Amino acid sequence: MSEKALKGLHSSIDLVVKDPARKDYALKALAVHGRALQFLAPQLRADKEVVLKAVKNDGWALQWADQECRKDRELVLKAMSKDVRSLQSPDESIRFGQNNILALKEVLSDPTFALEALKQDGLAYEFLSPDLKQDRELARVAVTQDGHALELLVPELKQDRSLAYKAVQQKGSALEFVPHFANDLMLVSAAVRNDPGAFHWASKELQANREVWLQVCPERLEHWKNLASVEKELHLEGTVLRMADPLLKKDPEMIFQAAVQNRQVLEQLDPSTWRSKDFMLRLAREDLGVLRFAEWQSREDAMEALEVSGMALEFLPEELRADKDIVLEAVGHSGRALQFASAELRSDREVVLKALAQERTALLFAAEHLRRDKAIWLYDGEEPPFFEPPPEEEAETEAPEEEGIVVTE
Incomplete structure (x- = not known):
């Protein structure tokens, strides 16, 4: 993230924390960080304009919208256009998640909505209700829009040759998901015409047949030796x-x-x-995501990965993400790595402060009681004092609207 973008993100967080119930603050913040929706007052999470601003920025923000907003087709379609995974059930850790799950099930059980969603992204089939997944016409729309939706079909529909044919015509590599058709010359030929690499998923008999090679992949035998x-x-x-x-x-x-x-x-x-350590670390410098394939033999291996990037914490085993020394090392390189730490360490003041020393946006991933701690928000790189409100202030139902204090419900 550029310095300018990071500064904008910091400013947006400040606005939300200053007053989570102000709509003008919310709209400015959501234009920068859609998931800031989770920190807004309930009435704003139920405001369609506010939620639309959030999901336009980040489809995943739909998880924190009010249940009525999650029934709104326009909002749901806009969210899935950014990230089709926004259709999955909200995280159970979200305190208002149960109502959202029920609202989402209602939307995903509507055949009219399902058809519209699949025309936009065939992979939305994964999130449809069990009854709608049995609908052959909806399955056809899904694989026609994205051939890889073939992988998601219920077993009986995967046996449908015409659906498989539609899928490989759209994306030849979908042949991988129907090994029972690997010896079907017509279907394999359609897949290879779309993507020559799809021949890898043909049966051994077809791959070994010279006449088939000449038919579907002329001149490819020597090509792959060069x-x-x-x-x-x-x-x-x-x-x-x-x-x-x-x-x-x-x-x-x-x-x-x-x-x-x-x-x-x-x-x-x-x-x-x-799968050697040196190869994986070299590759991680080009694409950190390859670490999901790594085998972690020791804490020392993990520490070396964190030297490449603190965000490597995401790919460490659960026990290492709960290791305070490991997490301190990670957030010391990248404050945002805090999001991958265990829940206990996201509640640890020392860990959170070290993450904040790197980038203030790390506070988005801290435990709620730390996100609402005045001393944390006044943190400027030095160890802040603990904020202990006087007894009379503790008895009040609402905190005064001072700079840096979040007014809680």
Whole structure:
């Protein structure tokens, strides 16, 4: 994030904390950080204009909208256009999540809404109600919009050859999800015409048949043995490494080039060819997400990964994300890594202050009692005093509207 963007994010947080019930503050904050919706007063989480501003910025913000807003088709469609996963059930840790779950189930059980959603993104099929997932017409719309929706179909619909054909016509690599059709020459040919790499998912019989090769992949046999040709392909799509000659698939530099382009290629290769610590750390400097495939042998390995980026904390095992020394190291490199720490450590004042020393936005991920601590908001890099309100102030139902104090309900 650029310095200018980070400054804007800090300012937006300040506005919300200053007064979570002011709509003008809310709209300014949500234009920068959609998930700030979670910190607004209930009446603003029920305001369609406010929620629309949030989901336009970040579809995931829909999780914190009022249940009535989660029934609003316009809002739900706008959220899923940013992130289709916003259709999944809200996190149970959200205190108003149960009502939201019920509201969402109502929307996802509506056939009219389902059809509209699938035309926008076929992967929305995953979140439909069980009854609607049985609807063949909705399944057809899903795979026609995104062939990879074929993976999500209920088992009986995956057996439908015409649906599989529609899917591979849209995205040849969807052939992977219907291995029972791997020997169907017509269906395999349709997949390969869309994506030559799809031939990897054809049956061994078809792959070994020279006549089939000539029909669906003319001149490809020699192509995948040529180093220069494979390198050129890898710059376009890393996962095509699976089509290369076996010797090339074991070349560390070939694997590195492929994984930089698409980390998923690692799932298709023998782990012994790439799962060394040095290789993973080198690759992590190009794409931190590859650490999801790492095997963590020791705390020392984890510390080395955190030197690449504190955000590597996301990919560490649960027990290491609950290790205070590990988390302190992570947030010392990147304050936002606090979001991946255990709940106990997100409540730890020392850990939160160290994260804040790196970037103030880390406070978004701290435990609620620390987000509402006046001393934390006055923190400027030095150890702040603990804020202990006088007895008469504790007895009041509402705190005075001073700068830096959040008025709670």
